[in-house]
Amino acid sequence: MEALLTKMEKREMTHPDEKRSFAKGEVDLVNLGGVSFGRATLQPGWKWSTCVKPIAKTESCQASHLQYHISGRLRVRMDDGSEEEFGPGDVSSLPPGHDAWVVGDEPVVVIDVTGMENYAKRT
Template structure:
């Protein structure tokens, strides 16, 4: 099976932001995101355990840079051309406009995005 990023459903769109996701891939969701510099997921994760994302992500960053911050205080900069794994217990800040694919377990990812959507509604 193959799919073009343009054929993945847009789940969120805002100025400079396009988030796409497709479920049903063996219990995983494939996502393609375009995120602007300065995007900080931290406030959107409030209310989850440790106020952090509990879904693991495997991916590839095509453009930009993302700072992953883990519950244990460790940080790492993921840069264009990097394949990555973010284990459960993290947040992320976009350091430079980013384009990436990632793969995440659907159940956990849906729980995280349910919380994100709730937080966005509260902040609006």
């Protein structure tokens, strides 16, 4: 479904609509043109199954993600056992049913345009 745009808009990720923090990470959310843009910053040692699972209360991440990777290295394991590693400049499409973790000593920064609206949202 295509969003109906009626005017030009500009937003800055440095002034998010919402900021969510969780163990070893945070997400800044900006809503624009009917899309929730999320910038996730994940510190070394972050792993979805230990840092976000207690909030999500699911066995694996059930969000779909369409991401652009800015920095750091992120390893993803799907529930079917397949794995891939992503780094700066990569674009990834991740269906529901995965775990992920930071590889190495550099923080991971990604921009996500599909999976952050309810990510790590405390109820």
